[in-house]
């Protein structure tokens with residue numbers, strides 16, 4: 001795809017001819033990465049901050065960027081605006097439930113985002129079996145590892161973390177064992 | 184899209200409903216034989232540049248498959264369970280159908296698959312039966328399908344395979360790391376691993392380029408045109424004859440019959456939801472094992488109040504499922520299984536049923552990964568890895584590149600209670616009755632899966648996996664191998680069509696797709712579906728030439 005065109009211009013691949021790969025790549029029409037937007041379309045800022053704090057607990061920064069840095073919240077906001085618009089009520093109800101649990105666990109706390117790291121973990125532990133957490137986890141993972149054109153996975157940081165590359169063509173050998181198998 | 188434009192009010196020779204794996208073959212063979220053909224396909228007509236490497240679109244959303252938001256469906260497991268909304272069946276919904284996005288595993292049946300009932304006897308509570316044809320009847324058409332569509336493989340490499348009249352037209356694809364590990368382990372255990380036969384080009388063939396190993400293959404469309412879908416192979420040939428018109432965006436709601444009880448044509452909604460009646464001399468339904476029975480059940484008339492071809496009430500019954508089991512293993516060094524085609528090596532050692540095991544069943548086992556990045560992060564990790572947090576994220580960094588899986592493709596016994604019906608209340612976006620599905624596996628199928636999963640673990644262990652984890656087998660998931668529902672047979676009381684797909688009720692109405700299947704063999708039905716299509720097409724052309732179709 002457009003993302004990695006420079007990567008495959010060198011070398012040769014299996015039975016496919018370069019001209020064919022080039023032709024296929026040239027019509028790859030999707031934009032490589034969504035342009036960062038300044039404004040949220042669906043979530044209000046306070047809710048977004050809380051959702052983002054939970055997403056960061058799911059995929060924290062540390063060994064490389066986490067959910068916050070790769071833009072998971074932008075992915076989620078966009079998903080709720082477009083293909084998952086029918087999940088808005090799940091977010092509304094789910095975050096209301098999160099709020100109830102939070103107030104019970106930490107009376108007087110102002111928001112999820114304002115909790116300490118340990119408190120946030122405690123909160124997640126008490127909601128991790130709920131359907132809403134399942135949805136949030138799915139969205140967080142899609143925002144981390146889905147195509148960057150949806151607003152997440154900025155700089156392909158999610159893909160780099162797991163060792164994935166999106167390309168039009170790969171050359172054998174792909175891994176350690178098929179390389180050794182050829183010797 | 185090119186080719187002639189036929190009038191609606193003049194009968195074309197053949198009307199093909201559903202231009203998928205079987206329908207694509209059908210339109211090509213019938214137009215090449217000299218007949219006028221209209222192919223009605225509900226989905227769009229796509230090109231290579233309509234696809235993308237977008238996991239969200241094709242794995243998580245119905246990018247190339249039926250969309251339950253516009254075509255809802257319901258599912259229940261047992262007769263007493265309530266029906267609930269669930270994408271029970273999934274199929275490719277475009278010109279080319281499921282051949283556009285399928286994984287490409289192209290398995291011929293074994294000889295025994297056509298007469299297992301005679302070999303193993305009755306299985307109480309099931310509709311276990313012999314096919315009305317034998318392997319030898321179909322062999323020339325398997326060979327033709329492999330040649331016409333472009334299939335890579337190595338003949339003679341699988342000691343269990345049925346006799347072949349010739350080699351594969353293309354050499355096999357090279358082994359990936361999963362293939363190398365699997366091959367080594369299987370040999371150690373005395374098994375017979377061999378290169379997977381795939382409808383994917385290992386070399387340029389008939390004007391199409393070879394596979395470039397892009398890796399976004401299963402569930403994706405191929406930008407290289409290397410995957411041998413009917414869309415890139417035979418459908419363009421059909422259009423070149425000047426006698427075939429493909430009409431995408433044409434959703435058929437009813438097959439009409441005339442006063443003599445013969446099929447007269449079909450009523451469909453075009454892309455702007457206008458109702459059109461296309462007349463035809465012969466109607467061939469290739470809408471797959473789920474939509475073909477639904478369309479017949481929707482085609483009620485005074486003469487056929489239970490639906491067309493359904494005098495004996497069997498339309499929709501004996502649905503079989505895409506049953507399998509999956510086990511993963513973690514290895515010391517990187518495999519990078521996300522590159523290349525899905526499957527490069529497999530075994531058929533456990534394919535044949537063996538009464539000594541104490542149950543009917545068996546399966547083929549292949550080496551694969553079966554995930555893309557996000558799907559792996561959500562569903563691929565072993566149960567002892569946390570579902571969130573630093574440990575979760577850390578695990579992803581090693582597991583994604585170091586994991587492979589073994590997938591068994593197993594039996595699904597035909598039972599009358601497993602079926603496709605019309606829901607009396609729920610309607611789709613066109614106001615047509617939604618499909619509802621009842622399916623529960625036979626106890627023997629479940630025993631077979633448990634047994635096969637033990638074999639998977641054994642092989643992964645022999646391959647040196649550092650850790651092995653089994654995916655649950657009681658969750659049947661979504662059915663993607665749609666078989667049964669209009670089974671073929673010689674007895675009009677026990678079957679819906681004869682050995683050539685002709686319905687017992689209407690002499691000029693034919694059904695050719697996965698619905699014809701009498702048994703499930705060991706999944707991977709597409710080679711057999713397309714071989715049946717070649718066989719029926721030849722029969723139809725011959726019968727038309729002799730004036731037998733009237």
Ligand SMILES: Cc1cc2nc3c(=O)[nH]c(=O)nc-3n(C[C@H](O)[C@H](O)[C@H](O)COP(=O)(O)OP(=O)(O)OC[C@H]3O[C@@H](n4cnc5c(N)ncnc54)[C@H](O)[C@@H]3O)c2cc1C
Nearest residue numbers: 201203204205225280281286287288435696697707708709
């Ligand atoms: C992700 C995935 C991977 C798969 N991998 C493999 C594999 O490796 N090997 C294998 O053998 N099989 C595989 N399959 C299954 C394979 O796709 C099917 O077996 C095959 O496509 C079935 O062929 P068919 O001709 O019976 O139906 P289809 O290919 O489904 O064609 C039916 C066509 O009819 C159209 N249609 C339906 N109803 C109507 C209507 N009312 N009006 C107009 N048009 C209609 C549909 O849109 C469709 O295009 C896979 C399936 C999926 C989903």
Ligand code: SF4
Nearest residue numbers: 394395397398400405
């Ligand atoms: S892996 Fe090969 S056949 Fe599959 S989509 Fe990519 S290029 Fe096409």
